[in-house]
Amino acid sequence: MDSSLHKHYHDEEFDPKAFVDTYFCGKMFSLIDEIVDYPLKKLHETFSSGRVKGDTLIDISSGASVYQLLSASDIFKEIIVVEFTEPNIQEFDQWIKKDPGAADWSYAAKALCELEGNREGWQVKEDKVRRAVKQVVKWDVSKVKPLDPVVLPQVDCVLSLWCLHKISRDKEAYRSNPRKCASLLNIGGHLLLFGVFNMTYYKIGEHKFFFLTFDEKFLREALKDAGYVIENMDVLPSRKGCDLCNYESVVYVIARKEREV
Template sequence: MASSTLKHYYDEEFDPKLLDETHFSHGNIPIIEENVVYPVRILHELFCSGKVKGDTLLDVSIGGSVYQLMSASNCFKEIYVMNFTDCNINHFKKWLETEEDATDWSFVFKKVCEFEGNSDKWQEKEEQVKKAIKRVIKWENFENSAVKPQLLPTVDCVLSLWQLDGVSKTKEEYQSNMKKFTCSLRPGGQLILFSAVNMSHYMVGKHKFFILPLERDFIRESVTNAGFDIEKEDYLSRKVITDIVDYDGLLCILARKQSECPI
């Protein structure tokens, strides 16, 4: 299907709560082991290993998702959350402010606490994550500029799940956006990037949304071209076939920034 016939991340049909319920937030989702359990396990292992350190973390992830921050809150005193649309920011804030119609993330909190050996303390974990979040930021005009310095301090880690290939319409735009959204990362800081490999779409309700198809080698090349050395790589081949999403596999890259932003 041509990209012109698909919806895009900025379209009003994008419903972040429905995205959560379709792909991420509960155990009845057919690909929950791949979309959620796999990344939270990898993140748990990374943060527990001591390989990722620092005080400040910037999260740039799809929709109003929360699950990527659960283990991060064990290591980072300050978490900044950035998104590109008002609807996603507003939905994230509903969870942050414990509003009635927020996404219920209890299933994933319990899974993370199970990895940590405290499966009965998931509510404490949820409060820990909320306390660590210092600011929710909208990246205005991201296609033409880097994040404004006054909106965000220099950070020690940037974490991103399933986002850049959803907001970038071409490979050139993807590489440019990667350089821009990591500009707030200090030299020596680390990037944790989760990307789907050779994915073209995902479903939110009855709507099919565009994802820029990217090969594994291209993702790795984009990371190194943005001024990073890759330290660790993990890949999970797709095992479950479902009509809500298509991809060949899921890729996680841990990389260290070696230079100032090469924009």
């Protein structure tokens, strides 16, 4: 299928609840260890090491995701969540309020508790995230200043998971998005970025969605041009096939904002 015919993340066909149910709820998804367990492990290592810390974190992730915030809420007093569509905002709000029918993130919360050696505290983990989230704002991909009219402070950490590939229609657009993330960071602050190399689509139900394809060289250049120094890049080659999505490897980057651009 021609990738130009794929749906886009901010199209109305993107169903955030179906997205969570498909990719994040448990072992029925064959790549759960790469898509959920691996980020949980890397973020746990990063935050528990003390190398990334501060008072406020801005999360710019996809699909009303929660699991990336489980470790972050142990370190940061305040979390500001950026979402891209009204359905995503509504889905995230339902989870915050524990509404019936909200997405189920218990698999990830339990997995992190097991990783930490605390198998009984997964609900406590989730409630800690709920208390830490102080604001949910919308990123409008059609605007040059996507958060306008909201003005956010520069913070100590921006966390972005599976997102920048989705909202970037081409490589030029992708290059601009780490800059937009950097504008939210203090000098010396960190971007924690999860992505994949050489992926072309992901599926939700009957729909295929666009995912920008690029390799490690392009990512390194884009981050350097945006004013970052890469402190660590960890690449996990995929060992499994799956008809829901296609990628060669998962990448996790810890990048420090060195300068304004």
